[in-house]
Amino acid sequence: MNNFITKLTFTLFLLxxxxxxLVAGAHNITKDAxxxxxxxxxxxxxxxxxxxxxxxxxxxxxxxxxxxxxxxKENGKINGYIYTVAxxxxxxxxxxxxxxxxPDAKLTGIKVLKQNETPGLGAKSTEPKFMDQFAGKDLKxxxxxxxxxxxxxxxxxxxxxxxxRAVVTGVNAARDHYMKTYTQGKG
Amino acid sequence: MLKELTKGIIKENPLFVxxxxxxxxxxxxxxxxxxxxxxxxFTMVLIGSNLIISAIKSFIxxxxxxxxxxxxxxxxxxxxxxxxxxFVPDIYASLGIFIPLIVVNCIILGxxxxxxxxxxxxxxxxxxLGMGIGFSLxxxxxxxxxxxxxxxxxxxxPVFGPDYQPILILILPAGAFITMGFVFAAVNYLRQRxxxxxx
Numbered sequence: 001m002n003n004f005i006t007k008l009t010f011t012l013f014l015l016x017x018x019x020x021x022l023v024a025g026a027h028n029i030t031k032d033a034x035x036x037x038x039x040x041x042x043x044x045x046x047x048x049x050x051x052x053x054x055x056x057x058x059x060x061x062x063x064x065x066x067x068x069x070x071x072x073k074e075n076g077k078i079n080g081y082i083y084t085v086a087x088x089x090x091x092x093x094x095x096x097x098x099x100x101x102x103p104d105a106k107l108t109g110i111k112v113l114k115q116n117e118t119p120g121l122g123a124k125s126t127e128p129k130f131m132d133q134f135a136g137k138d139l140k141x142x143x144x145x146x147x148x149x150x151x152x153x154x155x156x157x158x159x160x161x162x163x164x165r166a167v168v169t170g171v172n173a174a175r176d177h178y179m180k181t182y183t184q185g186k187g
Numbered sequence: 188m189l190k191e192l193t194k195g196i197i198k199e200n201p202l203f204v205x206x207x208x209x210x211x212x213x214x215x216x217x218x219x220x221x222x223x224x225x226x227x228x229f230t231m232v233l234i235g236s237n238l239i240i241s242a243i244k245s246f247i248x249x250x251x252x253x254x255x256x257x258x259x260x261x262x263x264x265x266x267x268x269x270x271x272x273x274f275v276p277d278i279y280a281s282l283g284i285f286i287p288l289i290v291v292n293c294i295i296l297g298x299x300x301x302x303x304x305x306x307x308x309x310x311x312x313x314x315x316l317g318m319g320i321g322f323s324l325x326x327x328x329x330x331x332x333x334x335x336x337x338x339x340x341x342x343x344x345p346v347f348g349p350d351y352q353p354i355l356i357l358i359l360p361a362g363a364f365i366t367m368g369f370v371f372a373a374v375n376y377l378r379q380r381x382x383x384x385x386x
Binding site: 007008011012015016019020022023026027029030033034037118119120121 | 217246247248250251254255258259261262265266269270272273274276337338353355358359
């Protein structure tokens with residue numbers, strides 16, 4: 001009986017050891033490539049929302065729905081900021097990356113990074129048709145959501161007003177922080 | 188000679204007949220692209236797991252076979268996921284999200300227990316391929332209905348034109364249950380009819 005139990009335990013132990021070794025080996029082989037790819041993905045997202053991206057440096061994060069702020073410098077001069085904001089949507093937080101050029105205070109683009117909105121409705125926020133509206137908007141006044149977009153208004157996604165408002169709320173939070181912190185009160 | 192291959196496609200279809208793997212099917216049939224992606228990733232993992240289980244079956248004592256299979260399958264899926272992410276990032280970008288779902292896919296463990304631990308490598312390979320094709324086919328059928336009626340598109344390409352009002356519920360989780368109910372009913376009806384005729 002004892003022998004039998006020892007045999008079972010030993011087999012399982014051996015199998016687990018082999019499997020762990022294989023997983024650890026695969027992790028070692030792949031971890032550099034995976035890390036490099038993740039870094040490249042983030043960089044692609046940065047250049048999508050802020051095409052003129054220079055050297056990035058970390059800014060102080062004020063908290064609230066603002067998750068991250070990066071300051072972009074070209075030839076030692078600040079040419080913009082990239083915000084990551086996470087306003088609440090219909091199905092949880094909607095993570096949005098927002099590019100703002102400085103000092104002219106214009107939106108250079110946004111990208112919805114992560115969302116859990118209703119497929120076919122709020123999930124349309126990731127489509128270019130919605131995201132492309134933001135590029136070029138002036139930030140002197142907050143953005144607004146409406147059915148027919150003019151001037152500083154963003155056209156809402158049909159049947160997904162909550163999601164549209166969430167994204168605009170996030171962009172406005174970035175705008176407020178930018179205006180207060182980086183324009184020396186001129187905004 | 189290819190009996191083990193063809194049985195998984197219709198006669199023992201894992202989803203329609205054995206009702207295994209319903210949970211990942213609900214999650215990935217919202218669009219045909221997702222369904223095909225899940226089917227491909229699933230077939231790959233099943234081939235690997237069936238081959239390994241079949242190869243080590245004589246070393247595993249019967250009393251600890253289930254934990255052994257789970258360890259093997261979970262490790263295999265993890266290794267495949269890491270290798271894909273590192274070396275074929277394009278494929279990983281489209282299939283990657285389905286891979287963690289496969290760990291909990293009961294068909295993999297089901298085939299290990301019901302088939303691979305009693306048969307040789309060649310039969311197990313055929314079984315894996317057949318079950319993989321059968322599962323992919325089942326997913327594709329459900330996804331075609333859901334995407335076509337739920338969005339008016341197929342593979343992301345508009346089919347019904349701009350005037351079509353999509354039946355949104357079909358691409359929501361509730362729609363997955365509704366569509367599956369109809370498809371299962373249709374499949375069972377056809378199967379029973381053919382059994383009556385042949386029986």
